[in-house]
Every structure is written in structure tokens, then in C-alpha cells.
Amino acid sequence: MRNLDITTLRSFVAVADNGGVTRAAGFLHLTQSAVSMQLKRLEELLGQQLLDRSGRTIALTASGEQLLAYARRMVKLNDEVIGRLTDQVYEGEIVLGVPHDIVYPAIPQVLQRFNAAYPRVKVQLISSYTRQLKDQFSKGEIDLILTTESSSDGDSEVLAKRPLRWIGAPNGSAWRQRPLPLAFCRFCTFRPKVVAELDEMDIAWDLVVETESDRTVEATVAADLAIHTMIEGMEPPHLVQIDHGGVLPDLPVQMINLYGAEVTGSHIVGELSGYLRQAFSTVSTPLTASQWHAA
Numbered sequence: 001m002r003n004l005d006i007t008t009l010r011s012f013v014a015v016a017d018n019g020g021v022t023r024a025a026g027f028l029h030l031t032q033s034a035v036s037m038q039l040k041r042l043e044e045l046l047g048q049q050l051l052d053r054s055g056r057t058i059a060l061t062a063s064g065e066q067l068l069a070y071a072r073r074m075v076k077l078n079d080e081v082i083g084r085l086t087d088q089v090y091e092g093e094i095v096l097g098v099p100h101d102i103v104y105p106a107i108p109q110v111l112q113r114f115n116a117a118y119p120r121v122k123v124q125l126i127s128s129y130t131r132q133l134k135d136q137f138s139k140g141e142i143d144l145i146l147t148t149e150s151s152s153d154g155d156s157e158v159l160a161k162r163p164l165r166w167i168g169a170p171n172g173s174a175w176r177q178r179p180l181p182l183a184f185c186r187f188c189t190f191r192p193k194v195v196a197e198l199d200e201m202d203i204a205w206d207l208v209v210e211t212e213s214d215r216t217v218e219a220t221v222a223a224d225l226a227i228h229t230m231i232e233g234m235e236p237p238h239l240v241q242i243d244h245g246g247v248l249p250d251l252p253v254q255m256i257n258l259y260g261a262e263v264t265g266s267h268i269v270g271e272l273s274g275y276l277r278q279a280f281s282t283v284s285t286p287l288t289a290s291q292w293h294a295a
Contacts (some may be wrong), residue, residue, distance in 0.1 A: 011039060015039065095124045101230055104236065129189070148256060148257075159257065160280045164190060164253075179206040184210060
């Protein structure tokens with residue numbers, strides 16, 4: 001009697017879902033060689049070639065496709081049994097990546113609610129730029145990421161669509177100056193779009209601050225030395241949307257995308273994804289000052 005091993009089946013499912021050994025190894029927190037060895041052992045046990053390695057990317061053979069449905073069910077059933085009998089299934093760590101400019105107001109609320117429901121699961125929050133987060137996600141270094149992008153591909157789920165807004169100091173006048181003083185982070189994906197819109201309206205502009213620190217941008221804008229752009233509803237309480245009356249161009253809609261919700265097949269990652277979906281579908285106004293400091 002030959003017996004299938006759940007560990008090898010889990011690796012097989014991870015490779016199928018992630019499209020390759022490298023990302024699967026990252027999500028499983030194993031070495032590439034360990035995953036490759038498990039796949040080889042599984043193929044030898046069944047006497048079938050499960051993966052087509054002839055192309056640039058790994059694909060499933062007909063036998064692999066047939067096994068995948070069974071493997072998913074067996075892994076899920078295994079996890080359900082372990083969870084019911086030991087109550088240890090919801091322990092571990094999830095690495096969540098979020099762009100700097102959409103951490104508030106939603107993410108602190110998500111982390112608080114998730115921790116109350118799953119106190120034994122540690123969520124490691126990484127705040128960076130969309131480009132960097134996607135690169136880390138592709139390497140399997142992050143389980144789940146949010147991005148701010150102008151479009152969505154087949155690998156992502158759109159959680160929200162919101163316009164960019166011009167942001168300035170309360171009662172500020174920097175937006176009336178010409179050249180228009182701008183403050184942006186060095187790797188901000190919004191900047192090229194903003195500059196293109198200004199050029200289209202023939203508005204002279206000057207990048208007075210270019211930094212890697214969001215706090216530096218916020219301080220400059222709060223001092224009314226420059227203006228900035230943020231996704232609607234994500235601005236901090238010490239900054240406001242500028243009511244420019246059409247003097248400045250309208251800015252494009254941005255998408256808040258979620259990557260990784262369906263990739264790992266992990267129930268607990270799916271639960272965190274659910275909290276993120278709910279949070280970004282309901283966020284419409286920024287935090288008050290008291291809520292901001294509490295968060």
C-alpha cells in the first residue's frame with residue numbers, strides 16, 4: 001500500500017498556485033531544493049510526471065491537473081482535522097505589505113480586529129512603495145500585499161477605486177503660486193501622472209521637495225510650502241483636500257489592489273483578506289485627529 005504524504009501534496013499545490021518553485025518556496029518558508037525534492041518524491045511515488053518543465057515557466061501535465069483537485073481537498077481536510085483536534089491551526093505569522101499612503105485610516109483598524117479574532121497569529125506589517133512590495137511578493141517574501149495602481153491585472157483583486165486629490169495645508173495658499181510648488185516621495189507612482197496633467201494644462205510647477213520620507217512631505221505641505229496628492233479619504237487630519245475650483249487639473253482614479261488572497265490557499269490568509277476587503281469598501285472619510293492619534 002502506497003501512502004501520499006500531506007507535506008509533499010502541500011508543496012505541489014503551492015507550486016501549482018504560484019507558478020513555480022521559487023515563489024512556492026517563499027510562501028512555504030522552505031528552500032527551493034527542499035520543494036524540488038518533495039516534488040520529485042511525489043512523482044516517483046505515483047510513477048507519473050506531474051510538472052511540464054520544458055518551457056520557461058512550470059506547467060502542470062494532464063496527470064498533474066488530475067492530482068491537483070485531490071491534493072487541494074486532502075490538504076484542506078488535513079488542516080481541518082488538525083484544527084479541530086488540536087486547536088493549533090491558527091498559529092503562525094502573516095507578512096502583510098501596504099503602501100505608505102494607504103496605511104491610514106484602514107490598516108490599524110484591520111490589525112486590531114484581526115488580532116482580537118486570531119490572537120495567536122502574528123501579522124508583520126511592511127510599509128513601502130508599490131513597486132518594492134510587488135517585487136518582494138514575487139519573490140515569496142510577503143504573503144499578502146496591497147498596491148496603489150492605475151490598472152489591475154489578472155493576479156490582483158480590486159478592492160476600491162478612488163480618485164487622486166490635491167492636498168494642502170488648511171487655509172493654505174501654496175496651490176495659488178506659480179510655479180506650483182510640489183512635494184513628493186522619490187518613488188511615488190503618482191508623480192508622473194500629476195506632472196503630465198499639469199503639463200497638459202500648461203501649469204508651471206517646481207518640485208521643491210523630493211524625499212524618501214512621507215513625514216517630510218507631510219511636514220512641508222502642512223507648513224504651506226508645497227502641495228501634494230493623495231488618494232481620496234487617505235489624507236491625515238492635519239491636511240485637507242484643496243478646493244481649487246478648477247484652477248488645478250482633475251486627477252485620475254487609482255485602484256487599491258490586493259495580491260495573494262487566492263495564491264496560498266491558506267484559510268488564515270483568506271480571513272485577513274476578508275478584513276481588508278471590508279475595510280477598504282467602507283473607508284470614505286479620513287480619521288479625526290483623536291482617531292489618528294489613537295491608531
